[in-house]
Amino acid sequence: xxxxxxDPRHKITKRGQNVTxxxxxxxxxxxxxxxxxxxxxxxxxLTYFQNEAQLEKSRLLxxxxxxxxxxxxxxxxxxxxxxxxxxxxxxxxxxxxxxxxLFFGEGSRLTVL
Amino acid sequence: xQQLNQSPQxxxxxxxxxxxxxxxxxxxxxxxxxxxxxxxxxxVLLIALYKAGELTSNxxxxxxxxxxxxxxxxxxxxxxxxxxxxxxxxxxxxxxMRFGAGTRLTVKP
Numbered sequence: 001x002x003x004x005x006x007d008p009r010h011k012i013t014k015r016g017q018n019v020t021x022x023x024x025x026x027x028x029x030x031x032x033x034x035x036x037x038x039x040x041x042x043x044x045x046l047t048y049f050q051n052e053a054q055l056e057k058s059r060l061l062x063x064x065x066x067x068x069x070x071x072x073x074x075x076x077x078x079x080x081x082x083x084x085x086x087x088x089x090x091x092x093x094x095x096x097x098x099x100x101x102l103f104f105g106e107g108s109r110l111t112v113l
Numbered sequence: 114x115q116q117l118n119q120s121p122q123x124x125x126x127x128x129x130x131x132x133x134x135x136x137x138x139x140x141x142x143x144x145x146x147x148x149x150x151x152x153x154x155x156x157v158l159l160i161a162l163y164k165a166g167e168l169t170s171n172x173x174x175x176x177x178x179x180x181x182x183x184x185x186x187x188x189x190x191x192x193x194x195x196x197x198x199x200x201x202x203x204x205x206x207x208x209x210m211r212f213g214a215g216t217r218l219t220v221k222p
Binding site for chain 1: 117146212
């Protein structure tokens, strides 16, 4: 399977814990995006990378959210000191140019108790 | 931020019926994308439109890029139960892809 893969698919954590999600994009894609989706809403943009450079991060929801893409391949999204309001689906997508088509992974669903 | 407005919010139709939904924006877009999302899964790209006035089909799906570049339409002909899901329009804005809130489609057998 050469699509976008995300891990874990589901994560249940207690409030205050840190969580990390991983995304492996389609190999020939140089752009990688993170989105958050809550029930009844469309995906909400968080941040994106072109290769290893994080070109937009002002839309990250707070300073508890951070993302990395150290070698321009896989990426991680970390949420520190989780809050119940962080419960959502976290989606990763990749593309090979800015106005092009985003291909999404299956998402990582976070539940904060 | 830039909003994409989708209508209707939800639709309940009978199997075999045709479906039409649209997406509008106050700003011009150079690309319109339509995605379908099943419960618990990521969105899957259905159709991409790159030129004003463009009409593109993918099986029973047809989408059009509005002449004003501020809207797009998606039609589904002869709906079947597996068409159930949420349909999102999307377009690039600044450095990200913006999404509408979706149209939820229910197909009754």
